[in-house]
Amino acid sequence: MQHDNFLFYIKCDHLSVFCCTLCSLCVLCDLFSSIGGAIKPVVTFTPNWGNILYYDNVTLICDVPSTVPEEPRTYQWFRNKTPIEGNQQNLYIIKSSVKENRGYYQCQTISGDISDPVFLNVEYSYVILQRPPSSIYEGDPLTLRCHHVKDFNSINRKFYKEDQEIQSSESDSTFHIPNIRRSQSGLYKCTQRIHRYDDSTVQERSSVSFISVKELFSPPEIKVTLSRVIEGDEMTVTCDTRLDPLRGGTELHFAFYRDGRTVREFGISNTYRVRSSQLEDSGNYTCEVRTASDTVRKMSDGIYIHIHETFSPLEIKVTPSRVIEGGDMMVRCDTKLDRFRGGAEFHFAFYRDGRTVQEFSVSNSYSVRSAQLEDSGKYTCEVRMINDTRRKISHGLYIQIYDYTAQNIIRLVISGFILSAAVCVTYFHNKW
Known part of the structure; x- marks a missing residue:
């Protein structure tokens, strides 16, 4: 082998x-x-601050996702790409130093992949505005902390965004946003009035940090698979979005709407299917994407989807327009096929007063060689595709078969009346 x-x-x-x-x-x-x-480990901090003051303590943890049962591992830690002491999962930094502890940290398991670098900022200052070490995405909870150096007391803390005060507290050193939006990106600042335990002299110190909120997923774009949807077609509508690669494991749910009404509730599929589209499926479609926790929602622009008729509405006609008893009569059923369905074959049927007078066939006409009075009635026609997937029926057309003998009698009576009237008029005119 x-x-x-x-x-x-x-x-x-x-x-x-x-x-x-x-x-x-x-x-x-x-x-x-x-x-x-080869699963990449992730470096996390406890407590979860990316910036600390000198002499603060912090624990760095090498988290290794695994699909197999836990087994003993040996770890290697790096600072600024240089190996440092420590072969355990946790790296303890006690009484941190700006020179010795500030930098980019990575970890690696023996024969495993190395983590992405995470920056630990150790600052020499009286007051700092602490923030999480990892990137901040829309929908995340965000906590900022106004932290002062040891051996000092704090009298008052204030938080600002773009120089506008957003919180003031005597006791609470944190400012919390449970569900941050991209519009909340900006320059944040905290101020503290502090003094030494053994000195009553008060001094005010401040610190600033720019908070950039990243986009978790792009605005959704709604698309339809067919550029021209004809009734009876299977129609697939998709809702496309892109997750940030660093949050690729985030579960998204999708919903679809037509003219503002829900046609499919939220689910993990980003497609909405109509197996056999009908004319009433036409409308303005939108889709909405949200996280499984419902912390972020985004709506697409609308797209109008028009379901085209397979064939035009039926028109029923009779020739001649006036049918006399004993004469020939032809009833036609006219329609037009959608140009994209040019090869489809139709079958036609004809009805009088709801009863079939001609079964379905390829002929779109119904002929009567010698029309009788009983052929009078309300005529309709129906068309269907050869596979019987689509059917349509026309409006009704009342056809009256006229009695030829009765018409002649009526004509003679009328002619006689007109002739008698003419004779009378002439007689009295000559007499006077």
């Missing part, structure tokens, strides 16, 4: 199938083990 970059070749005969299977499993186990060991 040869093993090189996870490519291996095993020669087997019929007597060594079991051995080959066992060897293959061993190689796969080795592969998965190697992948598992």
Whole structure:
């Protein structure tokens, strides 16, 4: 067996199938083990401040995500890419020093990957505004702390954003935002009035920090798979967004709306499907994305989706426009097929007073060779696609079959009346 970059070749005969299977499993186990060991650790601080005062204590922790049972590990710590003492998961910094402890920290397990660097800022000052060491994203809780040097008492603390006071307290040294927004990025400042335990002289000190709130995910963009959706088509609407790579594990939920009404509640799928779209599915579609904790929500712009008719509304016509008993009559059912469905085949049926007079066929006309009075009635036609996925029925058209004999009698009576009237008028005119 040869093993090189996870490519291996095993020669087997019929007597060594079991051995080959066992060897293959061993190689796969080795592969998965190697992948598992490559999980990148993360450096965290306790307490969770990225900046501390000289002589403060802090514990750095090398967190290693793992999908296998815990087993003893050996750790290596680095400061500014240089190995430092410490082979345990926790690195304790006692009575910190600006010179010896300030810098970028990383950790690594033996034969494992190395973490991203995290900066620990050790400051020589009376008062500092403390903030978390990691990047701050919209939706995160944020706590700032106005921290003073040891051996001093604090009388009053005030917090400012862009020089506007946002909190004042005699006892609380922290300012908390439970769900920060990007609009809350800016320059934050804290001030403290402090004095030594053994001296009543009060001095006011301040510290500033710029808080930049990163975008967790981009504004969603709604799209439809087909540029032209025809009734009966399967329509798929997607809601696309991009998570920041450093928060790639964040779970997002998606919802879809048509004309402001919910068509699909929040779920983990970013698609909304309509198996057989109908005309009433037309409308202005939007989608909304939120985190599983509902701390961040974003709505897309709208997109109007028009569901086109497979064929135009039916129009029923009769030829001639006046049908006499005994004459020929032809009823037509006219429609137009969508240009993108040019190859589709239609079938037509005709009804009189709701009863079928011609079953479905490819002909769009119904002919009566010698129309009778009983052929009078309300006519409708229906069209369907050959696979019967779409059907439409026309409006009704009342067709009256006229009696030829009765018409002639009426015409003779009217003609006789007109002739008699003319004779009378002429007679009285001559007499007078």
